[in-house]
Amino acid sequence: MGSIRLESVRKVFGDAEVIPGVDLKINDGEFIVFVGPSGCGKSTLLRLIAGLEDLTGGKVLIDDKDVTGNAPAKRRLAMVFQSYALYPHMSVFNNIAFPLKMAEMEKTAIDKKVRDAADTLNLTDYLHRKPGQLSGGQRQRVAIGRAIVREPVAFLFDEPLSNLDAALRVNMRHEISQLHHQLNTTMIYVTHDQVEAMTLADRIVVLNEGRVEQFGSPLQLYQKPSNRFVAGFIGSPMMNFIEGPTAAEHDAHTIGVRPEHIIVSKKKGTWSGVVTIAEHLGADTFLRVECGAIGTITARASGEFTVGYGDTVFLTPDSKKTYRFDKNGRTIGHRPQQADTTGNQKTP
Amino acid sequence: MARAMGLRRRIGFTFLAWGIGLIVFFPIFWMLLTSFKTEGDAIASPPLLFYAATIENYLEVLARSNYFKHFMNSVIIAGGSTILALIVAIPAAWSMAFSPTKQTKNILMWMLSTKMLPPVGVLVPIYLLFLQWGLLDTKFGLTIILMLINLPIVIWMLYTYFKEIPGEILEASRMDGAVLWKEIIYVLLPMAVPGIASTMLLNVILAWNEAFWTLNLTAANAAPLTAFIAAFSSPEGLFWAKLSAASTMAIAPILILGWFSQRQLVRGLTFGAVK
Numbered sequence A: 001m002g003s004i005r006l007e008s009v010r011k012v013f014g015d016a017e018v019i020p021g022v023d024l025k026i027n028d029g030e031f032i033v034f035v036g037p038s039g040c041g042k043s044t045l046l047r048l049i050a051g052l053e054d055l056t057g058g059k060v061l062i063d064d065k066d067v068t069g070n071a072p073a074k075r076r077l078a079m080v081f082q083s084y085a086l087y088p089h090m091s092v093f094n095n096i097a098f099p100l101k102m103a104e105m106e107k108t109a110i111d112k113k114v115r116d117a118a119d120t121l122n123l124t125d126y127l128h129r130k131p132g133q134l135s136g137g138q139r140q141r142v143a144i145g146r147a148i149v150r151e152p153v154a155f156l157f158d159e160p161l162s163n164l165d166a167a168l169r170v171n172m173r174h175e176i177s178q179l180h181h182q183l184n185t186t187m188i189y190v191t192h193d194q195v196e197a198m199t200l201a202d203r204i205v206v207l208n209e210g211r212v213e214q215f216g217s218p219l220q221l222y223q224k225p226s227n228r229f230v231a232g233f234i235g236s237p238m239m240n241f242i243e244g245p246t247a248a249e250h251d252a253h254t255i256g257v258r259p260e261h262i263i264v265s266k267k268k269g270t271w272s273g274v275v276t277i278a279e280h281l282g283a284d285t286f287l288r289v290e291c292g293a294i295g296t297i298t299a300r301a302s303g304e305f306t307v308g309y310g311d312t313v314f315l316t317p318d319s320k321k322t323y324r325f326d327k328n329g330r331t332i333g334h335r336p337q338q339a340d341t342t343g344n345q346k347t348p
Numbered sequence B: 001m002a003r004a005m006g007l008r009r010r011i012g013f014t015f016l017a018w019g020i021g022l023i024v025f026f027p028i029f030w031m032l033l034t035s036f037k038t039e040g041d042a043i044a045s046p047p048l049l050f051y052a053a054t055i056e057n058y059l060e061v062l063a064r065s066n067y068f069k070h071f072m073n074s075v076i077i078a079g080g081s082t083i084l085a086l087i088v089a090i091p092a093a094w095s096m097a098f099s100p101t102k103q104t105k106n107i108l109m110w111m112l113s114t115k116m117l118p119p120v121g122v123l124v125p126i127y128l129l130f131l132q133w134g135l136l137d138t139k140f141g142l143t144i145i146l147m148l149i150n151l152p153i154v155i156w157m158l159y160t161y162f163k164e165i166p167g168e169i170l171e172a173s174r175m176d177g178a179v180l181w182k183e184i185i186y187v188l189l190p191m192a193v194p195g196i197a198s199t200m201l202l203n204v205i206l207a208w209n210e211a212f213w214t215l216n217l218t219a220a221n222a223a224p225l226t227a228f229i230a231a232f233s234s235p236e237g238l239f240w241a242k243l244s245a246a247s248t249m250a251i252a253p254i255l256i257l258g259w260f261s262q263r264q265l266v267r268g269l270t271f272g273a274v275k
């Protein structure tokens, strides 16, 4: 109930090939996150699964049944849009009841389901209001309510939280995570927020120009990125990449080291440089250090590290956590993991 | 906008607008004035501004012809053609607004271009078709013709209104299990009510005032009010007062309708540009 498989899914808009060919196997009950830079085709891929766009080639299977030609209504999927897409002329009650009415469910049953959903989502007091009279967070809840009442085989979320402010976003993230644990239904979630991806996902699909760069658990992507793109995309602040002679010493075209894997010292270290930006967050200190030929390096020191603009510091990368990439950007060293489409969770 | 404008410019614009308004309104005012004159006063030179008013003309016009029948014909033809046009135009505009193809813009332009054809160019073929099908001087035939005449405008207007509706809401309804007709009835139409109302209104007015086809394709039976005025103009062209009374009675209903729906109308005429 709720496995989704994509087989060589292709999408062309006019003469732009947006999705050149994607294979994916999503297991029942998994929380999958699509991440990638803007315009890489995350929404398009989601809409192809939903049936809102026609495939140029390939197949979409839900529970091993080919649904490629089926209308969205026939796929038993629910979608939550970035703009919420509530029906502005209907009350909250009718918004949530709409999919049930479309399924021609009995009136008393609809009433009960809507009230239950409203109860779960703290919307009971707003059932008679119109969407225009709700706050962003409440609208988001209505959209989620509308999705859960029909008990879909899978949920599709397209950046559902990006219109909310930071505090509310964290709240809603937790609610969605809880919802997933309660319902145990497959969820596919599109975001470009690192933290959402890492915290919510069972497995993450990293997309770049419509291609799957890597598919694996959050820690797998963090610890064993299969290429430079994934290494740079997962982790915040971004991994430092160093080319030239320093990389050559490691037998690589490029080496990468994450800011949190650099030891910062005021006295000694492998590289020395001048601080250009120091961000003191209390729990962490982030430094941008100009290291001459090496380039500009971002480093994280745990806790407060008292340096300021123009001070000299020494940086020592953790050699066990230095990544090496060849000139095509592929990771050298540990067995390069290609996009894992078999559906088996490889544990690092 | 108005606030950013200088005071002098504002006064200038106000005068200009009033000036244009008065110029446009003057013929109607003059017609109204004439309709209450005796035939003698009506042709007096210089024209009389003050005179002894009489409703003689109205009584005569009513006595000599069946105003109510023509009025009902106008209502049926204008209303019927509007409803028919909407039934055809709503699905057409839906498909062009929400699932456009490469040809959509061209089709829209082509439809509009039919409005640039002088109607007299197709009068003879249409007349012959109507003759053959027995549609001459029938309300049904006229309703169809007026529907076809105004269809491009109705589709254009609805298309622009539908374009303003976020597509995601319709997609949401599709995800929620709505089939096409339910999507249109339950989601699209309620959201498009203001636009559809303006479109209806404008179309009713256009159809009400249409004179070319109504005059050429009707005789006594299906003649709407436009033909009713014309009946007073040809044999009795010199009786200005009665002609004015007939005209006033013909345009009064639509004038009243327009007055009470000014806001909708402005929105309609500007294709939704005024929010």
Ligand SMILES: Nc1ncnc2c1ncn2[C@@H]1O[C@H](COP(=O)(O)OP(=O)(O)OP(=O)(O)O)[C@@H](O)[C@H]1O
Residues within 6 Å of the ligand: A013, A014, A016, A018, A036, A037, A038, A039, A040, A041, A042, A043, A044, A045, A192
């Ligand atoms: N209907 C369309 N017609 C033509 N091109 C489209 C259409 N929809 C999307 N595209 C193109 O496809 C590419 C991928 O778009 P998509 O919306 O999937 O990106 P995304 O990864 O969701 O980006 P974002 O993070 O900005 O939402 C973009 O280059 C976009 O311009």
Ligand SMILES: [Mg+2]
Residues within 6 Å of the ligand: A042, A043, A044, A158
């Ligand atoms: Mg997107």
